[in-house]
Amino acid sequence: VPKFLVNKDGSLGARNDAPCVSIEHKLGIKASPTAVLQFGDHGGAVGYLVGQENRGLEYMFIMMNAARYGVGLQGVAIAERAYQKAVQYAKDRVQSRPVDGSINASAAIIHHPDVKRMLMTMRAYTEGCRAMASTAVAAYDAAHHHPDAQVRKDNATFYEFMVPLVKGYSTEMSLEVTSLGVQVHGGMGFIEETGAAQYYRDAKILTIYEGTTAIQANDLVGRKTARDGGQSARAIATQIEKTEGELQASGTPAALAMARRLAAARQAYLDVVDFVCGGAKASPNAVFAGSVPYLMLAGNLVAGWQLGRSLLVAQDLLQKGQDEAFMRAKIATAQFYAEHILVKAPGLRDSIVEGAESVTALALDSF
Amino acid sequence: VPKFLVNKDGSLGARNDAPCVSIEHKLGIKASPTAVLQFGDHGGAVGYLVGQENRGLEYMFIMMNAARYGVGLQGVAIAERAYQKAVQYAKDRVQSRPVDGSINASAAIIHHPDVKRMLMTMRAYTEGCRAMASTAVAAYDAAHHHPDAQVRKDNATFYEFMVPLVKGYSTEMSLEVTSLGVQVHGGMGFIEETGAAQYYRDAKILTIYEGTTAIQANDLVGRKTARDGGQSARAIATQIEKTEGELQASGTPAALAMARRLAAARQAYLDVVDFVCGGAKASPNAVFAGSVPYLMLAGNLVAGWQLGRSLLVAQDLLQKGQDEAFMRAKIATAQFYAEHILVKAPGLRDSIVEGAESVTALALDSF
Numbered sequence: 001v002p003k004f005l006v007n008k009d010g011s012l013g014a015r016n017d018a019p020c021v022s023i024e025h026k027l028g029i030k031a032s033p034t035a036v037l038q039f040g041d042h043g044g045a046v047g048y049l050v051g052q053e054n055r056g057l058e059y060m061f062i063m064m065n066a067a068r069y070g071v072g073l074q075g076v077a078i079a080e081r082a083y084q085k086a087v088q089y090a091k092d093r094v095q096s097r098p099v100d101g102s103i104n105a106s107a108a109i110i111h112h113p114d115v116k117r118m119l120m121t122m123r124a125y126t127e128g129c130r131a132m133a134s135t136a137v138a139a140y141d142a143a144h145h146h147p148d149a150q151v152r153k154d155n156a157t158f159y160e161f162m163v164p165l166v167k168g169y170s171t172e173m174s175l176e177v178t179s180l181g182v183q184v185h186g187g188m189g190f191i192e193e194t195g196a197a198q199y200y201r202d203a204k205i206l207t208i209y210e211g212t213t214a215i216q217a218n219d220l221v222g223r224k225t226a227r228d229g230g231q232s233a234r235a236i237a238t239q240i241e242k243t244e245g246e247l248q249a250s251g252t253p254a255a256l257a258m259a260r261r262l263a264a265a266r267q268a269y270l271d272v273v274d275f276v277c278g279g280a281k282a283s284p285n286a287v288f289a290g291s292v293p294y295l296m297l298a299g300n301l302v303a304g305w306q307l308g309r310s311l312l313v314a315q316d317l318l319q320k321g322q323d324e325a326f327m328r329a330k331i332a333t334a335q336f337y338a339e340h341i342l343v344k345a346p347g348l349r350d351s352i353v354e355g356a357e358s359v360t361a362l363a364l365d366s367f
Numbered sequence: 368v369p370k371f372l373v374n375k376d377g378s379l380g381a382r383n384d385a386p387c388v389s390i391e392h393k394l395g396i397k398a399s400p401t402a403v404l405q406f407g408d409h410g411g412a413v414g415y416l417v418g419q420e421n422r423g424l425e426y427m428f429i430m431m432n433a434a435r436y437g438v439g440l441q442g443v444a445i446a447e448r449a450y451q452k453a454v455q456y457a458k459d460r461v462q463s464r465p466v467d468g469s470i471n472a473s474a475a476i477i478h479h480p481d482v483k484r485m486l487m488t489m490r491a492y493t494e495g496c497r498a499m500a501s502t503a504v505a506a507y508d509a510a511h512h513h514p515d516a517q518v519r520k521d522n523a524t525f526y527e528f529m530v531p532l533v534k535g536y537s538t539e540m541s542l543e544v545t546s547l548g549v550q551v552h553g554g555m556g557f558i559e560e561t562g563a564a565q566y567y568r569d570a571k572i573l574t575i576y577e578g579t580t581a582i583q584a585n586d587l588v589g590r591k592t593a594r595d596g597g598q599s600a601r602a603i604a605t606q607i608e609k610t611e612g613e614l615q616a617s618g619t620p621a622a623l624a625m626a627r628r629l630a631a632a633r634q635a636y637l638d639v640v641d642f643v644c645g646g647a648k649a650s651p652n653a654v655f656a657g658s659v660p661y662l663m664l665a666g667n668l669v670a671g672w673q674l675g676r677s678l679l680v681a682q683d684l685l686q687k688g689q690d691e692a693f694m695r696a697k698i699a700t701a702q703f704y705a706e707h708i709l710v711k712a713p714g715l716r717d718s719i720v721e722g723a724e725s726v727t728a729l730a731l732d733s734f
Contacts, residue, residue, distance in 0.1 A: 025558065025559040025560060026557055026558055027549070027556075027564040027568070028557070034558075099652065099655050113652050113653075113658070113726055114584065115581075116656070116726055117656055117660075120725070120729065175546055182394070182571055182575075183574060183579065186579060187576065189394075189575070190395070190571060190572050190575060191391050191392065191394075191401075192391075192394060193391070193392060197394040197571075200394070200571065201394070201568070204546065204556075204557060204567065208549075208550065208553055208554055208556070212553060213550070217481065284467045284468075285467045288466050288479070288480040288481060289480040289481070289484055291480070292481055293484075325732070328730065328733065329729055329730070332725065332733075333729065335725040335728065336722070336728070339717070339718055339725050340722050340725070340726075343714040343717045344711070344714045345714075347712075350706070350710045351706055351710055354706060358487070358699065358703040358707070359483055359484045359703065362487065362490075362696055362700065363695065363696070365692070366692055367454045367457075367458070367477065
């Protein structure tokens with residue numbers, strides 16, 4: 001539906017009957033205007049068929065599937081930016097003495113353990129989700145360009161399983177990360193001039209557009225898990241178990257902490273996969289009641305798995321003396337993820353597997 | 368510091384040298400303007416001492432302590448409003464067929480299990496925090512007006528322990544609740560006209576003003592837990608255990624589910640209280656690294672405990688045939704809280720007790 005009708009000689013003709021009647025006032029992403037268009041109030045808007053008839057939905061999904069991955073990355077990007085801004089502020093802003101007495105005067109707030117906890121949470125989510133997105137997109141490349149047909153097929157399956165996790169988990173975590181970003185700034189964060197609040201406002205659209213978190217979770221439950229009886233889902237658990245073995249073999253405290261938390265999260269995930277595959281047809285309400293928590297558990301696990309892999313690489317390179325500060329930071333961040341984010345997985349399992357009925361128990365007119 | 372100087376005869380004199388030079392642009396609470404004042408650029412602002420010299424901080428804390436409780440209630444209030452608005456929208460907005468095939472046409476989105484999960488989460492947090500705030504303020508009244516001095520003292524101790532929970536936990540949950548409120552609205556929620564986004568913007572100040580969540584957590588760790596060696600904290604656990612016994616004795620599925628989750632959460636809480644009391648002096652960084660998670664665990668537990676008590680009352684009144692729909696809703700909401708919110712407690716315990724070191728492990732210049 002063009003704004004102007006184009007004459008046969010290529011020159012602009014009359015305006016099309018599709019005027020913009022207002023611009024929406026939105027919570028965020030204000031650099032991307034959202035308009036109300038009115039079609040055909042004065043004789044009818046003229047549109048042109050693009051492509052073949054009745055294939056519009058299919059065409060849209062080509063765009064949509066790429067967009068889902070892209071929106072997941074937007075989550076990672078805004079989280080990274082919120083983190084950088086919060087770190088800068090935490091290093092500048094001076095307030096109170098450190099609790100351990102290490103500085104006998106007011107110090108930059110980054111010296112306070114809770115500020116570190118907030119920054120580490122932001123950092124760990126961001127690195128975990130970025131690693132997950134990178135692994136997914138590498139599989140996408142292999143799915144299209146690897147010479148071996150079986151490898152292409154396996155990678156396509158893996159990538160498709162990853163898309164709802166990259167979209168759903170990375171955007172949900174961006175809400176927590178951008179909220180923590182405001183929190184690190186304290187009262188200044190609530191002032192728009194500071195810039196931290198914009199991330200908090202902008203991030204909220206990411207869990208909504210190109211398929212809400214619930215739509216991603218439906219995709220994960222239906223097309224990605226139940227349809228092949230959990231085969232793709234369990235194949236990922238097998239890969240994770242292999243990484244756990246490598247972490248165990250390495251034997252460092254960070255690797256052992258990661259192995260232990262990965263094993264508990266993987267077991268929780270497998271319980272949920274069994275629950276989803278067992279009940280998708282017989283008890284659809286119970287399964288879909290846990291669809292978003294399942295997505296959160298799976299995303300939490302897979303992002304943690306990638307940080308487990310990066311921990312192993314960082315340990316190797318550290319031993320070789322390469323980029324020591326960077327490698328130590330990778331290891332510290334992975335261990336933090338294991339102990340503060342992966343630990344949420346067993347609780348999610350309980351909610352999904354044992355708490356399905358209470359989601360739908362309330363009578364409709366009691367809401 | 369008045370805006371106008373007042374003459375001895377009570378008439379208004381000259382403007383004081385304390386002009387408002389700008390109004391801040393804030394994320395939310397825009398009906399409450401925040402101004403930049405400039406003091407004394409043209410000869411000096413005149414201020415008057417209120418009360419006695421050197422007692423200003425003490426006076427401020429009288430206001431502040433009341434304000435902390437009040438801000439906690441603001442969290443409950445905005446959560447309730449966000450819930451009501453989301454319910455209304457979920458009953459109006461028609462989209463897709465229910466997964467269980469119960470309606471063979473597009474239905475109001477409240478029929479979809481994930482929408483129910485979001486609404487139940489909003490409702491359960493709100494009811495739990497409201498019950499916690501009500502219990503706290505009843506103790507405040509008893510602390511001031513009960514005829515027995517020991518009862519007054521016990522209630523004062525209980526109330527003081529509750530204040531950081533009411534302020535810290537209720538406001539943090541309001542972030543999740545208002546975010547879910549936007550989510551239930553989908554794309555419409557991102558449009559300011561809908562009104563759901565305002566709650567999301569407004570709620571963020573609640574975790575910041577009158578002492579951030581971290582400040583509440585410092586208070587909980589230092590003055591409320593470590594100072595009496597965990598005595599007040601453990602006394603609450605003993606009361607919770609009593610409620611668990613009553614739930615066990617009642618024997619209904621909802622009561623048993625609540626008893627089981629309360630017991631696990633209480634045990635997690637006691638582990639953390641031991642950790643806090645054991646390490647507050649020797650390992651302050653480790654203890655304060657877990658201060659906010661401890662506050663979240665304690666708030667989660669106490670709000671759940673209050674819903675456990677309300678479940679027992681509701682069961683009794685239901686048996687007597689009183690307000691059946693209301694009582695059933697209370698029971699369903701309490702069970703949901705147990706299975707979807709209380710279940711987070713053991714994971715928090717692990718983060719606090721076993722994950723303290725990874726919070727502060729990253730080198731400062733690696734942030």
